[in-house]
Amino acid sequence: MISGVIETRALTKRYGAQTAVDRLDLTVPPGSVFGFLGPNGSGKTTTIRMLMGLIEPTSGSAHLLGHRMPRATPTVLPHVGALIEGPALYGFLSGRDNLLRYDAADPTADPRTRRTRVAAALDRVGLSSAAAKKAKAYSLGMKQRLGLAAALLQPRRLLVLDEPTNGLDPQGMREIRTLVRELADDGTTVFLSSHLLDEIEQVCTHAAVMARGRLITQGTVAELAASTRGRLTVTTPDPADAARVLKDHGVSDLTVTADRVTGDPPPTDLTDLAELNAALVRAEVRVRGFGLERASLEDVFVELTGEGFDVAG
Amino acid sequence: MSQAEQTPTTDPTPTHPTPTHPTTATHRRLWTLGLFRSELRVTLRRWRTLALLGVLAVLPVLIGIAVKIETSDGGSAGPGEGGGSGEGPAFFGQITNNGLFLVFAALAATLPFFLPMAVGVIAGDGIAGEASAGTLRYLLVAPAGRTRLLLAKYASTLVFCVIATVTVAASALATGALLFPLGDLTTISGTQISFSEALLRALLIALAVAASLVGLAALGVFVSTLTNSGIAAMATTVGLLITVQIIGSIPQLDAVHPYLFSQHWLSFADLLRDPVHYDDLIANLRLQGLYAAVFGAAAWARFTTKDISA
Ligand SMILES: Nc1ncnc2c1ncn2[C@@H]1O[C@H](COP(=O)(O)OP(=O)(O)O)[C@@H](O)[C@H]1O
Ligand SMILES: [Mg+2]
Numbered sequence: 001m002i003s004g005v006i007e008t009r010a011l012t013k014r015y016g017a018q019t020a021v022d023r024l025d026l027t028v029p030p031g032s033v034f035g036f037l038g039p040n041g042s043g044k045t046t047t048i049r050m051l052m053g054l055i056e057p058t059s060g061s062a063h064l065l066g067h068r069m070p071r072a073t074p075t076v077l078p079h080v081g082a083l084i085e086g087p088a089l090y091g092f093l094s095g096r097d098n099l100l101r102y103d104a105a106d107p108t109a110d111p112r113t114r115r116t117r118v119a120a121a122l123d124r125v126g127l128s129s130a131a132a133k134k135a136k137a138y139s140l141g142m143k144q145r146l147g148l149a150a151a152l153l154q155p156r157r158l159l160v161l162d163e164p165t166n167g168l169d170p171q172g173m174r175e176i177r178t179l180v181r182e183l184a185d186d187g188t189t190v191f192l193s194s195h196l197l198d199e200i201e202q203v204c205t206h207a208a209v210m211a212r213g214r215l216i217t218q219g220t221v222a223e224l225a226a227s228t229r230g231r232l233t234v235t236t237p238d239p240a241d242a243a244r245v246l247k248d249h250g251v252s253d254l255t256v257t258a259d260r261v262t263g264d265p266p267p268t269d270l271t272d273l274a275e276l277n278a279a280l281v282r283a284e285v286r287v288r289g290f291g292l293e294r295a296s297l298e299d300v301f302v303e304l305t306g307e308g309f310d311v312a313g
Numbered sequence: 314m315s316q317a318e319q320t321p322t323t324d325p326t327p328t329h330p331t332p333t334h335p336t337t338a339t340h341r342r343l344w345t346l347g348l349f350r351s352e353l354r355v356t357l358r359r360w361r362t363l364a365l366l367g368v369l370a371v372l373p374v375l376i377g378i379a380v381k382i383e384t385s386d387g388g389s390a391g392p393g394e395g396g397g398s399g400e401g402p403a404f405f406g407q408i409t410n411n412g413l414f415l416v417f418a419a420l421a422a423t424l425p426f427f428l429p430m431a432v433g434v435i436a437g438d439g440i441a442g443e444a445s446a447g448t449l450r451y452l453l454v455a456p457a458g459r460t461r462l463l464l465a466k467y468a469s470t471l472v473f474c475v476i477a478t479v480t481v482a483a484s485a486l487a488t489g490a491l492l493f494p495l496g497d498l499t500t501i502s503g504t505q506i507s508f509s510e511a512l513l514r515a516l517l518i519a520l521a522v523a524a525s526l527v528g529l530a531a532l533g534v535f536v537s538t539l540t541n542s543g544i545a546a547m548a549t550t551v552g553l554l555i556t557v558q559i560i561g562s563i564p565q566l567d568a569v570h571p572y573l574f575s576q577h578w579l580s581f582a583d584l585l586r587d588p589v590h591y592d593d594l595i596a597n598l599r600l601q602g603l604y605a606a607v608f609g610a611a612a613w614a615r616f617t618t619k620d621i622s623a
Contacts, residue, residue: 052454055620077456084454088447092359104351105455105462111347150451 004028005158005189006051010060013046020046022213023060028191028206033184035200035221036193037301038210044193045085047210048162052082065157078108081156083164087147091136095127095146098135102150109154121149125179141172148179159183160191165199177203197298209301216304224300231299232265232273234280235289242285249276265292348457352469356435362473365431366480372427373419373485377408380418381492384409411498412489413508416515417585419485420478420522424578425558428477432526433550435473436533439466440616442543444623459617463534467609470530478523482515504587514584521581525597528574528604529554535612541623574604 006028013021021043028034038044049055051062053070062069067076089098099118103109109117122128125145130138138146144164151159161180165173180203184190194200200207201221208218217224232251236242242261243254250266266272277290356362404418420428440463443449452462489495498511506514533550540546560566561573570576577597583590 049450049622052450053456054450054453055622056618073456074458077454080454082451082454084450086447088451090355090446090448093355101351101355102451102455104347105452105457107345107347107456107458107461109347111345147451 004063005030005032005065006034006191007063008047008051008060011047011050011057011062012059013043013050013055014058019213021050021057024213024215026208026215026218028189030189031187032206033180033190033192033204035204035207036191036210037195037197037200037207038193039195041212042195042210043213044195044210045162046213048082048084048160048191048193051160052080052084053077054084074107078106078154079157080160081151081154081158082160082162083144083147083151084160084162086163086166087143087150089135089138089143089146091134093135094132095135095138095142095149096122096131098146099150099153103153106154117153121152124152125149126175141168141175144168144172144176148176152183156188158189158191162193163195164192165194165196173199197301209304211301211305217300230292231262232276233289233291233293234261234287235259236261236280236285236287238285241283242280242287245280245283245285246276249279251276259288262293348461349465349468352465353472356469356473357476361438362435365434366477369423369427369431369477369480370484372423373415373481374488376419376422377412377415377485377488377492380405380408380415407499408489409493412491412493412495413486413498413511413515415489415493416482416485417518417582419481420518420581421579423481424522424525424581425575426554428481428522429526429529429554429575430551431477432470432474432530433533433554434547436470436530437537437546437548437550438543439470439534439546440537441540441546442537444541444621445543447623449623450621453621460613463538463613463616466537467530467534467612470534471527474526474530475520475523478519478526482519486515500587501582501585502587506587518581518584521584521594521597524601525575525578525581527601528608531605531608531612532574535608535615538612538616538619572600574600576600 004027006026008024008026011021011024011026012019024043024047026047036044036047046055050057051064051069053073056070064072064076065079069076089095090101093101096118099121100114103114103118104111119128119131122131125148127142127145127149130142135143135146144167148161148164151161159180164180165176168176177199180190180192184203192200192204204221206219207221207224209216209224232246234242234246237259239256239259239261243256243263246261246263247254249272251263252266254261254263265276273290273292277287280287280290404414404421407414408418440449443452453459457465495508497508498506498514500506529550532553533546536549536553537546540549557573557575561570561575577593577600580593580597583593
């Protein structure tokens with residue numbers, strides 16, 4: 001039974017000896033903002049290309065809105081808006097004419113409402129005033145927004161956005177994220193790939209983590225963070241003493257900085273933390289702050305893969 | 314009336330995003346001509362297309378001026394006197410008597426290379442140009458449909474064949490009318506036809522020339538599905554054109570000549586005979602049709618199964 005908006009079973013793509021996507025089982029629940037997280041080269045774009053019927057899987061299956069891809073391309077894709085590996089535009093056409101062109105490519109798009117829908121999409125991404133400008137004169141952020149506008153030419157049930165903030169400045173990133181949240185609030189399921197952990201944490205309800213073509217884990221962002229225990233952090237003017245006491249009480253992987261000691265708490269439940277704090281006080285360690293920092297997706301990734309996450313890309 | 318009002322309004326598309334079957338209404342206008350029209354508009358707005366058409370428009374003017382200058386000394390214009398006699402029709406000799414001959418001369422001069430080169434550039438750029446710009450993936454997820462997109466590309470290339478040929482013919486007609494007298498026309502067979510009849514023949518000739526490019530257009534679109542580089546596809550198609558023209562000019566290779574798309578290109582001159590000789594004209598159309606079928610099918614087979622990773 002297909003229950004997800006996107007559902008893949010053992011989806012695999014090989015390029016010669018290299019396996020770009022390896023037996024991927026993905027389930028994207030309806031209404032979610034689903035983060036598809038992985039470092040560069042982990043197979044995100046390849047997965048998206050298979051979902052959109054652009055490339056044929058080597059094996060396995062992909063369902064979009066309940067239909068098998070790439071077979072169902074003509075019936076399913078009018079309900080799906082997509083941004084794949086950055087925007088691609090006709091530089092010699094104006095922003096508006098680019099959208100008219102893409103809309104004409106969709107055989108289900110009503111030509112009578114084309115101009116109004118194009119104007120609405122331009123308005124939605126804040127490009128109305130630049131609509132008559134040639135696309136080659138657009139900044140990267142404007143191109144990205146025009147690409148998003150093309151994905152919004154029709155009411156969509158699913159938006160597939162491949163690294164939509166790639167190459168943007170912080171202001172541009174914020175704008176795109178705000179837009180994604182608005183779209184999600186309208187009830188559109190959003191599938192968002194990114195190599196930026198904080199991006200996924202900020203906008204997504206669910207996430208899947210990829211590494212080297214394999215799915216590492218998937219679930220709600222809260223579940224994923226909860227599955228990894230946070231780090232114990234002690235702020236103190238006596239970091240050396242604090243570290244010694246913590247170590248004696250089973251805190252592992254300690255790091256000591258000027259006035260902070262962090263480490264993995266002992267593998268028992270939270271009541272032990274009170275004991276730890278008491279022990280510090282008994283040893284006359286002056287404690288300014290004591291607490292458990294919530295795990296981030298980065299912690300999840302590092303814990304599951306044993307690798308650092310190349311945030312810079 | 315009241316019945317219509319009672320009809321429950323059921324929306325086949327659920328507004329909440331559950332994975333149900335997309336409405337079959339999406340099939341309705343599957344084969345609209347919207348993409349073809351858009352394709353044509355985009356092609357004609359490219360700087361490259363306009364440059365090619367500009368060159369094609371200027372060539373007849375240059376030919377006309379050259380003939381005018383040469384004959385103003387009182388000399389006769391080259392060995393083409395009596396046009397159509399001997400190897401290939403040149404028509405140059407008659408231009409001074411009748412400007413309409415500039416149309417035939419210009420088409421005869423541009424058909425071996427300039428016209429097919431322009432068509433090769435447009436056809437070769439078709440799919441490969443979209444791939445290298447990255448716009449191909451967005452057209453396909455629109456979803457344009459691979460067969461529909463290929464047909465739109467081929468159809469717009471064919472329209473370009475007509476536009477390019479008409480550009481040469483119209484420029485030649487205007488130049489001929491400005492520089493030389495117009496009037497009744499002496500056919501290759503030596504008979505006399507009225508000016509209006511001659512204009513009709515000129516139109517038919519332009520169409521025959523455009524039809525001569527159908528095979529090359531299909532070849533170019535096929536090449537265009539093989540690569541993700543627009544430049545490579547254009548260069549390959551024009552390279553094939555030159556190769557075919559060279560092979561066609563080597564008598565020792567006459568065994569393959571019947572299969573070259575350019576074999577019957579000069580048959581358009583038969584429309585200037587009285588009565589018209591149709592054999593070679595029909596042979597040309599059949600050969601072009603064969604090329605269109607073979608390379609059209611190959612392009613379709615390739616493009617509909619291709620991984621789009623550009
Ligand atoms: N067309 C292709 N041919 C060969 N290898 C490819 C191709 N496309 C992607 N790859 C390889 O597959 C892997 C996954 O790439 P990709 O899906 O683009 O990763 P991501 O989008 O997560 O950065 C990479 O190692 C890449 O080199
Ligand atoms: Mg990518």
